[in-house]
Amino acid sequence: MNRPAEALLTALLAAHRQGRRLALLFDYDGTLTPLQPHPDLARLDPSARRLLERLARRPQIALGFLSGRTLKELQTLVALPEAYYAGTTGLELDLRGQRVVHPEAPNIAPSLAQLGQRLQRILPAYSGAWLEDKQWGLTVHYRAVQPDRIAALQTELQDVAESSLEQFRFIEGPRAVEIIPRLGWSKATAVDFILEALQQNLPSPVSGEGPGVRANTDDMVILPFYAGDSVNDEDAMEKVNSLGGLSVGVGPQAPPAAAYRLPNPVALHDLLTRFEKSL
């Protein structure tokens, strides 16, 4: 942990020079954009989008975006057609035109609606808290709640979480809790989906092993890179670590699984700028 930007740039450039394909995967909020008082305000900086667009056009580089936001919202915010997307913490994906939704997701709708109603009864006592209904998941946002009310709200949410643990994961984010049906899909499985789709699109497989991502080999064709800022990025980082890739924590709340550290989204932008200039 805590390896600096310099080492990260060196690792990216070395992989590129070895002819490996780079899968540059990013969380959105807090990673590509600074956290905002309201999620509607988290817009991607135009210069960052242009940089990502130029990187995506390079044949050796593929881009992916993984978020707790809905797939539709994420695609609207990032707005890069040549990319892979995973929304609702990996439950819905767009693999460059191939749409994938967890087949069990529709069956969970009644219990999700019930849980939403339960939360709606709690939240009015906490001014500034609100519930986002994401079709396949829920998010309780509390960035605008008075600081002295937050602990009480967290305790109430914890009670709800404990009584619905079998069906739902409650993932603590920066002043928000994501609630995702426990269906076995996550940001980690989204990383797998994206890498597998990429592997299948490679012009010539290196050996006769066929599709699938080979782990822990120096000659792995694709090098995954994942940048995230909070605990909901931890499983994706662990996945990328297990594949010998580069996991990058952005900001002070990044999970300990991150092998490299950057202080904020601007530092990530700077790193990618320097990477592009060195290509």
Ligand SMILES: [Mg+2]
């Ligand atoms: Mg984030």
